Amino acid sequence: NAGVMQNPRHLVRRRGQEARLRCSPMKGHSHVYWYRQLPEEGLKFMVYLQKENIIDESGMPKERFSAEFPKEGPSILRIQQVVRGDSAAYFCASSPLRQRNTEAFFGQGTRLTVV
């Protein structure tokens, strides 16, 4: 899974600041997924994107969270006005195909700490 690149690996933000998490998918992959792992909890789906399209954002909190995957450059998960409850590990995964079986390959995650 080293092919999916996430940065930064660790991010510290004060309450009220903005957090930007970046994800570059594996070469040849055009589908990106973001998951959040809260302390002592399982991975939870947030959003699924293709280039310039949000396909499924059913797991995204209604406020303060947004995601994009532009034609050029990495996918960005943006959290505005962060609160302590946003502290978590955020994982990005990518796959080459939308349909069926393709396993998603995960990055190493960004660990966000809100102080």
Place this chain on the structure above:
Amino acid sequence: EDQVTQSPEALRLQEGESSSLNCSYTVSGLRGLFWYRQDPGKGPEFLFTLYSAGEEKEKERLKATLTKKESFLHITAPKPEDSATYLCAVQEETSGSRLTFGEGTQLTVNP
């Protein structure tokens, strides 16, 4: 709503002591069941995908099986390097490509 329950939450084994991890799931239509391994501070590492009841897949000391209600990850003669959290996830037919994960089984293999 899709549900995935893994048991036990934690498992300690002696090196060479074989065992099984369980993943029970409830989905309206299963597209695929996935097993991942996650080491502390790292992202999930893909192990297997299973698609239909009766299917089995093997990789080194690991073997995954699938029924209509659950999947098992069998670990034969484990080694300390098999220590990790094992995650099970389901992909449901009408929910696109997203995965619903269980909370994982934390496996520790003592030398």
